[in-house]
Amino acid sequence: MFVINYRKIFLSISAILVALSVFAIFFFGLNFGIDFKGGSITEVSYPTERPTLNQVEESINSLGLSESLIQPIGEDGFLVRTQSLKEEERLSLINALSLGKTVELKEERFNSIGPVVGEEMKSKAWVAIFTVIFAIILFIAFIFRHVSEPVSSWKYGLVAIVALIHDIIIPTGIFAFLGSMFIEAQIDVLFVTALLAILGFSINDTIVVFDRIRENLRINLQGHIREEFSKTVGKSLRQTFARSINTSMTTLFVLLALYFFGPETTKNFTLVLSIGLIAGTYSSIFLASPLLVVIERFSSKRN
């Protein structure tokens, strides 16, 4: 199998992508959404005529709200991001947006989250991510508990986690980069949900390949066939290759449909999922299994 033979190339690609992502995260920083840092989003539309951006900006600046940012949205609306607003502040913002009630205006959406809630959500997100990873390690160690030769079962779990971390660091890095250019590319609750879904997906993929390795090892053992571990892994990969690609393709079709035609609110979400899905498929084929071979080589050399 070419994946095993050229494993150094594939492993290097992963290493480079992860390094770039880590760099992006530290260099650009994460662009947190209001879910995590608190703040408010107000979306209004003007049924008759939209005032100019300048007019609205001037009108809002007089309110003295911190961090206010105004963007045109769609044909006839504005989106305003500010600190989290109390009801009176919201009313004065709406008043300012309608230029002192001189223009007809419709409130489409308002979302305000206090900073305390934001902090809570952040810690909740971390707990959720770590719990999912931990639960999955336990699960893998459990289902592979009978496999010990030539690579012990906990090492499968370890490799799966390396793949998982790879799969969530890459979308996060890409979003750190995108977030430095577009205000919409935010790390919000939906982003974390997407990461968690990626964890589920990626582990799915990895388990299917590992399952096949386990089965082939058993067949070899029963038939007293001596085969190099790298050959067994290569064979298993070849057998599951079509399935991995096909599953990812069908899921990707659905995701792309959602991205291009789906609701505006879940656009970022499907983008993260798509990136993660691609990273996850790559990692289960080109990272996890070659890594198993590397570990096996390393430990047999030591003995």
Next chain:
Amino acid sequence: MWKIRIFAIVLLLAGFGVGYFNYSSEIDPNSQYPFSLGLDLSGGTHLVYQTDISKVDPFDVRDSMNTLQDVIERRVNLFGVSEPVVQIEEKGAFKKVEDRNYRLIVELPGVTDINQAVSMIGKTPLLEFKTERPEGTEKEAIIKALQEAQAVIEAGGSPQITSLLLQDPYFLPTELTGRYLERAQLTFDQNTSEPQVSLVFNKEGSDLFAEITKENIGKVVAIYLDGNPISTPVVRSEITGGRAEISGGFTPEEARELVRNLNFGALPVPIELLTTQTIGASLGEQAAVDGVQAGILGLIAVAIFMFIWYRLPGILAIISLGIYLAMMLALFKLIPVTLTAAGITGFILSIGMAVDANILIFERTKEELRAGRNTREAIREGFARAWLSIRDANISSIITAVILFWFGTSLIKGFALTFGLGVLISMISAITVTRTFLLAVSKEKHSKFTRFLFGTGLKF
């Protein structure tokens, strides 16, 4: 063999039946089973309030939260909002009661005027009973501070706010509040036929009231509503029955209003608005339409792919996918699952997983075919071998969904629920529906034609 074929037809008919149920309950506007759409799709307001339990006895916290929920529910219902959600969220289940954090979550479908919504909930009266502050240095100090502040204001300045200024010079708060009120009633004085508001306290309230009246015979016990004295009766004797009358020179309308507010709005604990979310109906509708449209397009793409790649089994997979979708939609209606944009996304994503199970089975079957088995044996064997992978992979997805549901906010919960449910149902549909269909069309003898039907459309 015929058994399996008959079973396949039964499954197909059942699928149509479920599909018809979905269809008929959708076109019937009075159906008992409509889809319940979340606020982000139907438009509405989502409010989160922080409750302040610092003044509540730890033993009573749970009780007062229940009362709070009841009161807000009644108040919201009074304004005719359809299907509102009022929930108490408890944080820190492992901490002591007084350190826990309680939040009130209110969802008002169809209400997009936040101002109206907030005043609907927030402007509920707080009923307090206060006793006279004894004469002494403290009282004088407060009065003096107030006078000084008044002088500063008159001189055009703004006085410094001290803790003294925030106190009532004439009355002291007691423990008795609207929390202990069982109900209020409109009555009329028998002699003067003046409207009165009669209060009935619960057991604890009665005891407190008896104690307060006993200690204050001959003095004033003031009744405050939202910080304003509404009645300042003088206590004549100890009142033990847990009943009190407020006669504050009301007009009958005022008295009736007060009774309603007390019954429906006496909040057991103060609340403060924490987060607000409102989405207009048109924006929500757009999201729902877009979500469904995207789902259909995604499905068509998947169907074309499955047909080209897997031929006959591909078609069967599409049919079983159709049955899977009908089952999911029926479950959404029956449970019922509140659909949000994130929820629909989770559901559509689960389609990917549903297809995955089929792909695993078909790939395995093809391997067995290549090994020289006939189609029926290949299918049985392919299923048996694919099952372990399907099971393990799906369990890991379900673990993720459960954890997401456990930790998530309402947004994530919506996603986790439809996703988890989807994975579970898809696993069942792959191992029963797809399997039955495949076996029903399989043959023991194999010809070139059956090999073509079960073979791969495109060569890798």
